[in-house]
Amino acid sequence: MEIGVDRLLCEANAVCVGLAPDVFDLDDEEELVIAPGPVPAGQVERVSDAVKACPKNALFITG
Ligand code: SF4
Numbered sequence: 001m002e003i004g005v006d007r008l009l010c011e012a013n014a015v016c017v018g019l020a021p022d023v024f025d026l027d028d029e030e031e032l033v034i035a036p037g038p039v040p041a042g043q044v045e046r047v048s049d050a051v052k053a054c055p056k057n058a059l060f061i062t063g
Helices: 015-019 041-053
Strands: 003-005 024-026 032-034 059-061
Touching: 003 032, 015 024, 015 041, 041 059
Parallel strands: none
Antiparallel strands: 003 059, 024 032
16 A cells, blocks of 8 residues: 655645554645655554545545
8 A cells, every 4th residue: 555645635734644643744844744655564554544534635545
């Protein structure tokens, strides 16, 4: 599983960061940062929850 974000939709409200902080973060400019590469197996459930919970539907699964 890999994750992408539509930056035009993301409003940096950190909902995903709260659900999967090992994969999502906000940088100093309030831009969402996603850990590079495939989502580790142990994080897949948390990341799936974050994709569903994003209030802007900005996250998508790329593979
Ligand atoms: S939950 Fe959605 S809108 Fe909020 S920071 Fe994450 S991707 Fe952006």
